Amino acid sequence: MEIIITEDECPICGNIGGITKKIITETFEYKNHKLDYPNYIVYECGYCGEAIVDGKTLKESGVAIREFYKKVDGGEL
Numbered sequence: 001m002e003i004i005i006t007e008d009e010c011p012i013c014g015n016i017g018g019i020t021k022k023i024i025t026e027t028f029e030y031k032n033h034k035l036d037y038p039n040y041i042v043y044e045c046g047y048c049g050e051a052i053v054d055g056k057t058l059k060e061s062g063v064a065i066r067e068f069y070k071k072v073d074g075g076e077l
């Protein structure tokens with residue numbers, strides 16, 4: 001896991017400098033199957049504790065998750 005402290009403003013509480021960018025491997029589970037999704041970017045605020053998933057990550061992982069669900073439902077996994 002990679003952790004980067006940013007100087008960004010928190011969109012939830014408005015505090016500046018408390019946002020930590022984390023690059024993790026997120027694991028999604030569906031019907032006893034697991035999907036490891038690397039380079040999953042999350043921003044965490046040290047002030048309010050909110051975790052915000054990066055917009056691009058959310059979009060791309062959404063596509064990957066739908067494909068994963070389709071494969072599980074289709075019996076490919």
Ligand SMILES: [Zn+2]
Nearest residue numbers: 010013045048
């Ligand atoms: Zn905050």
